[in-house]
Amino acid sequence: YYPMPRAALPRYLRERQLYDASRIPVLFEGDLYADLSFLPLNIAEGYGLLRRMDPEDRPNSRDIVIYETLPNELS
Incomplete structure (x- = not known):
């Protein structure tokens, strides 16, 4: 349990x-x-620009994002 x-x-x-x-x-x-x-959340293959972002930054559709901590929308 x-x-x-x-x-x-x-x-x-x-x-x-x-x-x-x-x-x-x-x-x-x-x-x-x-x-x-x-712990990978989604195992997949993708292409884009690897970017380290702050939680207040917004990625675009071609970004592969690295966050130090999860933004509130993802936690």
């Missing part, structure tokens, strides 16, 4: 004793992504 951090985690924490007493394994983000340094 993976309790989604914002939705189900508070309920899991309230009911933790029930999960501990059951045979259902519980996984957290740290368990799933501990050894992961890069």
Whole structure:
């Protein structure tokens, strides 16, 4: 069982004793992504100009964008 951090985690924490007493394994983000340094969102082949952009910059259709952090629209 993976309790989604914002939705189900508070309920899991309230009911933790029930999960501990059951045979259902519980996984957290740290368990799933501990050894992961890069998580590609969309694996594809593309062509364009590789650009490092700030969150307030807007890419055009030919940009392959590198962000230091995700803009609010993508997080």
